[in-house]
Amino acid sequence: MELLIPPRHRGLFPALKNQLNSERTTCGPITWHGYLRVVTDDASVIDELKRKLDAQPS
Numbered sequence: 001m002e003l004l005i006p007p008r009h010r011g012l013f014p015a016l017k018n019q020l021n022s023e024r025t026t027c028g029p030i031t032w033h034g035y036l037r038v039v040t041d042d043a044s045v046i047d048e049l050k051r052k053l054d055a056q057p058s
Helices: 007-020 043-055
Strands: 002-005 025-030 036-040
Touching: 002 007, 002 043, 007 025, 007 036, 007 043, 036 043
Parallel strands: none
Antiparallel strands: 002 036, 025 036
16 A cells, blocks of 8 residues: 655654654655655555544644
């Protein structure tokens, strides 16, 4: 599964990279349009990121 995190959350990118990198989840690279790519086998990671990032103001 893949999730693209929008550029409006750019301030969180370094923290997300540190927290999410594991054997099942890779975080990065940043796409041409400024999105951070998260690739994982764990659907709960995707669901939690969607929930947290949607709750933050843009």
